[in-house]
Amino acid sequence: MNKDYVLEMINITKEFPGVKALDNVQLKVKKGTVHALMGENGAGKSTLMKILIGIYTPDSGKIIFDGEELKVSAIKNALDKGISMIHQELSPIPNMTVAENIFLGREPSYKFGWVKAKELEEKTRKLFEKLEIDIDPKAKMSELSIANTQMVEIAKAISYNSKLIIMDEPTSAITEKEVHHLFKIIRSLKQEGVSIIYITHKMDELAQITDEVTVLRDGKYIGTKSSDQITKDELIEMMVGRELNQIFHKQRVEIKEAVLSVKDLCKNGKFENISFEVRKGEIVGIAGLMGSGRTEVLESVFGINPSDSGEIYVHGEKATIRSPRDAIRYGMGLLTEDRKLTGLFLPLSVQDNIITVTIEQYAKGGFLNEKKIQEDCQRLSEQLAIKTPSLQQLIKYLSGGNQQKALIARWLLQDPDILFLDEPTRGIDVGAKSEIYNLIFDLAKKGKAIVVVSSELPEILGLSDRIIVMHDGKKTGELSREEATQERIMELATGELVTSGS
Amino acid sequence: MNSQVSIVNKQEKSKSAVSSKERVSRILHKYGMLMILIALIILMSFLSPTFFTTGNLLNIVRQMSVVGIVAIGVTIVIITTGIDLSSGSVIALVSVVAASFAHPDTYPFFVPILIGLGLGLLTGVINGTIISKAKIAPFIVTLGMMTAARGAALLFSDGRPIGNLSDSFKFIGQGAVFGIPVPIIIFAFVGVVSYILLNKTKFGKYVYAIGGNEQAAIIAGVNVDKYKIFVYGYAGLLSGLAGIILTSRISSGQPTAGVMYELDAIAAAVIGGTSLAGGIGTIGGTIVGALIIGVMNNGLDLLNVSPYWQQILKGVIITVAVFIDSRKNRKS
Amino acid sequence: MNSQVSIVNKQEKSKSAVSSKERVSRILHKYGMLMILIALIILMSFLSPTFFTTGNLLNIVRQMSVVGIVAIGVTIVIITTGIDLSSGSVIALVSVVAASFAHPDTYPFFVPILIGLGLGLLTGVINGTIISKAKIAPFIVTLGMMTAARGAALLFSDGRPIGNLSDSFKFIGQGAVFGIPVPIIIFAFVGVVSYILLNKTKFGKYVYAIGGNEQAAIIAGVNVDKYKIFVYGYAGLLSGLAGIILTSRISSGQPTAGVMYELDAIAAAVIGGTSLAGGIGTIGGTIVGALIIGVMNNGLDLLNVSPYWQQILKGVIITVAVFIDSRKNRKS
Amino acid sequence: SGKQGASEPTTKQSGGSKKIVIGAALPDFDDKWLSYLQDGMKEYAKTQKDVEVIYVDAMNDASKQLSQVENFIQQKVDAIVLIPVDTVSAPEMIDKANQANIPIVVVNRIFDGVDKATAYVGSESIKSGIMQMEEVAKILGGKGNIAIMNGQMGHEAQIKRTEGNKEVIKKYPNMKVVLEGTAEWDRAKGMSLMENWLNSGKNIDAVVANNDEMAIGAIMALEDAGKLDDVVVAGIDATPDALEYVKSGKLKVTVFQNARGQGQGGLETAIKAAKGEKVEKFNWIPYELVTKDNVEEYIKKWQ
């Protein structure tokens, strides 16, 4: 036992049916530091944290927290001991208010459990004030965007006043601005002596915020290093076990005629007068702050929430799209931003999740060609390096990043002419990220028209031939690859500078 | 910081922009079924001159009080994504057991009441414990209880009704205070208590949380098992209460009582807006749902609609009512 | 490319490392209920010397064929997160209508069959259309249909059984081919067809997808409404088929037939592992579930357990069976 | 009872001419026998001028029936015909009607306290069980193994008929109940139960069923197994279907309870009481045993 450490996890092993998720893993976190936990998708990061908070019991191993051995049998116990967690999978209670969600299980109350409603709201307001978050405590969770939901989760974890806060990919669903905000919060927490375990796939966050980093690979402990002494390449090698060429191979692709043109699309309260064009072989990025309406535009074009007015042309012909089925018929595909809500079929196998859009292709006279399905899924699963014991594994048992990969596989299999990708690399590790970028480039090369919405500016800048910027439901600008810089995009996205061109 | 402000503005703006429209929608959403109930009452009043009299209206509420009380318990169960199929059989079991302690000059009237309530509670706690601890689907557990409790009721009474009940016991079902029948008073009381429980207490928050997202509730450290046992226990308790009222009202413990009451109760809850997917439902809605069923039953009897046609019409009315309600929500 | 290869290797390795253990777990998981069925059969064979005879075993399967056929349709409905409460009443409606076309020397035997199947299909399509197009909870819609179809059956037959059926029509329920009763053959046929439908066709994939996440299915371009109508239509068709078999078997169209069959059918599905939350369920499981109910009913009759105790025991056995099954899955 | 008949004529002045409204509370419309009873009422009602009968169905739920009787009282009907779901709670309904000064005629099911009603029309349920079993005992020569097929457990008819059966069996030392189960009044269930019994290895000499539908189910199962010749099957109700089986010798015994007669008698008495005429307190309608010998006579009744 060491007094410097707030947490020591020693020789932790955990096996699931078919998967050894953790094999003799250790993790030691110093008091008042931010400790990064890194590794590829499926390395076992979330599992280790779930063991710490008491969701899973380890098969073997020891946990020493704050000087005493932690026997966590229930989550309540961990929370009481001073550990809280921001979970990777957002899990709000949709029909309850923000305040009720945050203080669930800890409502201020009189005798007989009578809840002090006013105080509940007041406490939430104060918490938000302190964290400078602007969300109505009385709003229903179901009315919030993903980003706001994420902010509520962050606020919730902090509200426990814990000694140790686990943050499992807290920045995967929020934009730069909120990330900075979160970092500010983390720094002040650190000053109060709070320790933080920080899981991320974003390399640059490491230097910005963390003190030390522990790397897992394949369920095994690889090592712990000081954050400022390790280079990006070294870190990647620890994670992946090899050197990784991390450069995007953005190739020159000849951009041809327009495949999709959107004209004056309006949806009351969501966005107005959106026009843009995507051409064959072109990758168009849409940038904007959270809530700027990017997702709504994609959903509208794709027929999920059809627009109130405006026109859509596909290959020069006017298209009527009232439902996703129509959109798919016009050769479109959409990877949605909320994988759990609108993407995954949790009770089904990885394979069944991949083939949903394309079943028709495999059906001959109603019957399915199992062999072909198997082959195609296997090919994609290898191409995307989906970590799963088999294609028949239920997708709910996969790690977050691997679930995301399976969803990407679904749309790759469909091979659409026009592909919309809403936050395509959410929760995806560095190695796989560059694989996916290369896949996107390959698609462009094959003459597909691609639209990418991303909150990661480097991603947008690296991928796009052209960048559309939105602010407050309006298109505030369109930048060519050459014109685009982080600063320029931020200007347009915050609405500080309204351009005349458009 | 400017950007922050702009976002705030947008939210504020959009909030006020829709507020009046939204308010109407909220009201319709919240009170849609109530309006359908009122429409049904107006319709029936036109069709039958005896329908809209104090006597008949009290009559309807009294008749629905047994199913209504059960429906309130079932509503809470359904909010947690559960189901309770055992209510009707528990009514029968409580009915015969309570009746056997309610003969004149044996025990004071509160003995059969306490025994009945205790028995109802017990069945509910058994349901809840098996559901939460053994993690078996509520449908199966309460179906098992439905079958078993009916068997137990028949066994206990040897299949026969148990009569000769004391007058003080009969007061629960047949008496009136200030002209209001006791069952209605109990029904109202249960409604108010359950409303408070569900809306003002931690228990209520946890019920909605468990139904809205059980995983999230577990992660927040809510003792989900305990609250599930509470919830089924409460439903069992209310079934017991319903059994006592019914027994007292018909002056007889009946092993065959309550057949299909669980379906009526679930229907009342669902008509009243409770979602079988969990997380959504209100006591007020369920009471309205129960009254819609009551008005329909009473009205069709008053109009002398042939029983065969009654069944057909009931099926249609329920579907149409829910349909109209869903339309209203969508349009506004 | 080296990296690619290493990943593949890794997958291979981990696959084989756990395979034997996992295989056992998979088998237990998949066939847990089958083993409970076998255990139940062994137990009954010890308790009753006449239980394990070809005659009696055929008997059990034949008795369960009506409910079993219904349960198969209901299983598919439940996989889409739906429910069908109307099956029993549809059986009754089909029973009286088909019987009225099955008198000797009127129509050839396939006329009542086609009319019955068509009627069943129609009720199902009505259910499915209202559920998918009007977006009303399946519970309410099929509860409405349950009430309405029962009323229609009573109205059509004026509450009386319709007898005097032709011999060719009676063959469906009473005949045998190579010593195997026709209802069993039909049951097996329905089982095989439904298995293929659910596992080998795109229809089946869509059914599971809709149940797994309806929103995601819509975005994936699945015509959810259409497939829901198919699913309820198929369930209605199978209820119709069950109604025809039942009518033929008892040589009479009965407006009161099929009461509570929907509950038995749902129970068979859930015992067989179908999740009421949707996305999970198999035809094989449901057949096993139906047989467990059948063995239980038959065994208790053979042992001459009193009707009261039968009910109690049935409730307990079902719960315990599901409990044991859930334990088994967890441990391995 | 003259003053009862004068109950509030003011409320039904709907068309100028005074119409008599009778409320008929029936326990279960799905019950075949009761539907014949209802036919008896309907046929009689057609012969009467200015009489309207409101039929309600309690669906075998005593509490629902009480509600319906209350609804009748609310409507201020001129008289009530009551076939109680359950004989223990029936006195309550009689009290309620008496308090409202509405004549109430109980039909078909008798109980302690029925004398408080305006009149009773019907027979004693238990007698049918006795009559049925005595005939079976006669056929079997006073000895043999009996299997009793009960209706829905807890129903009045189930309880009384089985009670009657057992009363008779007790008198014969060589006769005993070897099997007892329920088929819930249903033919299909009767058939399944019989099939199971046939596989139970027990020796059965007679199947005594609480109603004809179950008896027919048993006959079909016995026929299937080729054992009908060895087993005596008895039912109750003498429904048209059952009479066919009696005629062909498959159903040895059934008991005719004059459904139409009870219905007609009940309504007739109620109308009289509504008009303020004097009525007889007990109007007995006896059971009649039906065997192959006299079956033709009953077949004619249904035509």
Ligand SMILES: Nc1ncnc2c1ncn2[C@@H]1O[C@H](COP(=O)(O)OP(=O)(O)OP(=O)(O)O)[C@@H](O)[C@H]1O
């Ligand atoms: N409940 C479970 N059942 C079976 N396997 C599981 C379960 N939970 C996790 N796993 C497996 O354990 C491994 C580790 O998963 P974990 O979620 O910890 O990964 P991770 O490092 O958090 O990955 P990511 O970066 O994608 O979130 C994965 O292979 C995953 O499929």
Ligand SMILES: Nc1ncnc2c1ncn2[C@@H]1O[C@H](COP(=O)(O)OP(=O)(O)OP(=O)(O)O)[C@@H](O)[C@H]1O
């Ligand atoms: N389910 C919902 N109910 C109510 N409002 C919503 C809902 N989903 C999104 N919104 C609101 O619609 C607006 C546009 O959201 P949208 O998701 O399209 O933004 P975005 O630009 O994609 O940003 P991000 O995805 O980063 O949140 C926001 O104000 C958001 O709060």
Ligand SMILES: [Mg+2]
């Ligand atoms: Mg993770």
Ligand SMILES: [Mg+2]
């Ligand atoms: Mg978005």
